[in-house]
Amino acid sequence: MKTIGIVGVGLIGGSFALAMRKAGFSGVILGVSSAKTLDLSIQLRVIDEGVSLEEAAKRSDLIYLSQPICRIIETFPLLNQWVRSSALVTDAGSTKSAILQAAKSLTACQFLGGHPLAGKESRGVSAATADLFADRTYVLTPFRTEDMQTAAVSEFVQWLQRIEAIPLVLDAAEHDRVLAHTSHLPQVASTALAAFLQMRGEGVNKIFGPALLDMTRLALSPFDIWSDILKTNKEEIDLALAGYIGMLEELRRQLGTSNMETSFHEAASYASGLRRQSKCRD
């Protein structure tokens, strides 16, 4: 692997470039983005050259799609005209089924879906860091399990290990179902809480503590990122929301009864289980 093309040089794409450099990649890193972002990315030494999508596709051994989901989807047919047959195209989109569906149009080379479970509150290439993926799960969603065996994928997975990410191979539909529960549902739950309190008006926020700040932090997330996630994983999120609403209705019925104790214990057991897992990973 001598040339990498990063398409969409933002927090994720920029961090992938920096992480590869830090891990010893000595080839060329091309960037495809707006002129302004490319200038900044070169200045920050995140990429070596800013090029067009066509040039990146023609020159790269690895093409890393780190745009918003719907932009990734639009990119496949373009790439298909220009990519080398030995190249690997991968992406970093937060939902996987819609992207894999679209990637079927990419017949000229191999595609491997990816989703690094990494991020931070600031965005853009200026927030990129070489250690963003370290100790983080990096989900890989091949079309078929045997796709993991190709030379291009093996090399990519080795690089993921060198940047200290933790690769996890998962079916795209399973990825989307899990994330609907652990990421998309919490986002909508937080947005709904803040939107509801906003609707109730001035009176209801004159007294609050850290609990409300915790539960409304996700409500600050930018819609332009979430728009594509909600669109491309609509069915799974709808199911997760229906289940969550069912549990809220159950807790309403339990208010003031002793059954509530069991629910609190189940919930606390789940929450502490997560924290144990989380610590193991650190």
Added chain:
Amino acid sequence: MKTIGIVGVGLIGGSFALAMRKAGFSGVILGVSSAKTLDLSIQLRVIDEGVSLEEAAKRSDLIYLSQPICRIIETFPLLNQWVRSSALVTDAGSTKSAILQAAKSLTACQFLGGHPLAGKESRGVSAATADLFADRTYVLTPFRTEDMQTAAVSEFVQWLQRIEAIPLVLDAAEHDRVLAHTSHLPQVASTALAAFLQMRGEGVNKIFGPALLDMTRLALSPFDIWSDILKTNKEEIDLALAGYIGMLEELRRQLGTSNMETSFHEAASYASGLRRQSKCRD
């Protein structure tokens, strides 16, 4: 005010004692609790003497009820036999209407409802600190506004200012309505999320990020504290939950439509408004 009786020497009662000492209170601080807690409290120099409720009632100018809500409610008829007519009884319970209702049986001296918006994850007198109330709202719920004018209440409010709490006079019903939205609803929303995911089983927590940890932190709250809150503010919490469920249903309908953008903006506007308020207070 020469003698203070703390009934229930835990995190809140113990911190009130320490804060009063730090603010210059030079009288006697009595504690009413289990024998074990009293020993520890004396050892930690939180209180001067451990006594019975009867003795504390007979000797104190200020009686500070910092037990669980249902214990506070049971304490009024006992206190009524023993308190001095010049004494002030106040409490630190997290809901106020039920406590004020019960406090009507306390006819022998004045009562003032209170709720310090302070707390931390550790509990018990060993977690008590002198600065727990500093820069925190301290809600006061008198039966009638004119109750705030008595000598005993004026002196208590002056002490609250000396411990750097921020007194806020509020109607008990209004307090319970606001807290149902800003504290009790977030708690039930977090418990419901964790209980729902626990019910969905192993599969759905194999990948998660900091978002899920945020949204399930409150689910770790101990039920023995929440049991009384949920019981004594059931109607308001039920209403808040109904409204929250309504908003979740609305967001379900909006999934994948452009209306979702407005909801995200309303939610973000509420969440950032809270953070501005929160900063002003620091």
